[in-house]
Amino acid sequence: MEMKIPNPALEEEIRNVFANDSGGHDEAHIFRVVRMALRLCETQGGDRQIVYLAALLHDLDDPKRTGGRDGETALARALMQKYGYGAPTVQKVCAIIEKLSFKGQGRDVPETLEGKIVQDADRLDAIGAIGVARAFAYGGSRGRKMYDPDEPPAVGLSPEEYRRRKGSTVNHFYEKLLLVKDLMHTDAARRIAEKRHRETEAFLKAFLEEWEGKA
Ligand code: ADP
Ligand code: NI
Numbered sequence: 001m002e003m004k005i006p007n008p009a010l011e012e013e014i015r016n017v018f019a020n021d022s023g024g025h026d027e028a029h030i031f032r033v034v035r036m037a038l039r040l041c042e043t044q045g046g047d048r049q050i051v052y053l054a055a056l057l058h059d060l061d062d063p064k065r066t067g068g069r070d071g072e073t074a075l076a077r078a079l080m081q082k083y084g085y086g087a088p089t090v091q092k093v094c095a096i097i098e099k100l101s102f103k104g105q106g107r108d109v110p111e112t113l114e115g116k117i118v119q120d121a122d123r124l125d126a127i128g129a130i131g132v133a134r135a136f137a138y139g140g141s142r143g144r145k146m147y148d149p150d151e152p153p154a155v156g157l158s159p160e161e162y163r164r165r166k167g168s169t170v171n172h173f174y175e176k177l178l179l180v181k182d183l184m185h186t187d188a189a190r191r192i193a194e195k196r197h198r199e200t201e202a203f204l205k206a207f208l209e210e211w212e213g214k215a
Contacts, residue, residue, distance in 0.1 A: 005052040010083050014056055022141055025059050029125055029134070033058065037121035043188045050089065050114040053080065054096040058118060061097065063163075070159065071098045102126075102176055103159040106183045120189035123180040128196030131177060132203050139169030146170060147211060155179070173204055 018027035037055040057076035073094040096115035153174035181197040209215035
């Protein structure tokens with residue numbers, strides 16, 4: 001018998017793993033993605049158990065955290081096995097996690113509805129007020145400048161170039177934040193993304209006006 005959602009012991013493990021991250025992949029991000037993904041399920045359908053696990057475990061094997069390679073799922077797999085989830089569940093969740101990350105072009109798309117829902121939820125957290133805050137938190141944690149007018153943004157980077165970018169956080173808006181609205185899979189997420197996109201654009205406009213002394 002597989003454990004139903006929520007799974008408090010598993011959540012506690014995740015909380016401990018992400019507790020000390022301040023660079024945008026903190027514990028609060030994980031649980032916002034879990035809540036958003038389950039909210040999307042209400043109108044979009046999908047297997048809530050799969051959505052819950054994929055959202056909860058989606059950043060555990062992230063190379064930015066582990067120093068490992070893209071698309072790995074070893075830690076997520078081991079944790080699900082520890083909590084007694086069966087092989088079909090583990091397989092479905094890992095297939096989602098492998099395809100989730102943006103990596104410069106946003107080209108990887110999970111095949112299942114559950115995967116699309118979790119990818120939408122993860123990307124929604126990268127835009128709007130919280131997305132803006134996460135970008136500057138991440139940039140700060142890597143010692144990046146907020147903005148450098150002499151350095152133009154580059155769009156459509158290869159995964160390697162995207163990871164190696166040392167550019168300003170404002171450039172990251174053009175390289176990711178302003179692109180994700182058009183990459184949503186579900187109608188429910190698209191509606192939320194449109195509002196958050198407008199907020200992201202409004203922030204950027206105000207930032208640049210203030211920078212140039214025009215506002
Ligand atoms: P994914 O988890 O889909 O691969 P990223 O790892 O690119 O996405 O981003 C995770 C979080 O860190 C997001 O909030 C993103 O906007 C932020 N982030 C990633 N790279 C940068 C960067 N170069 N500058 C500022 N924020 C970044
Ligand atoms: Ni994430």
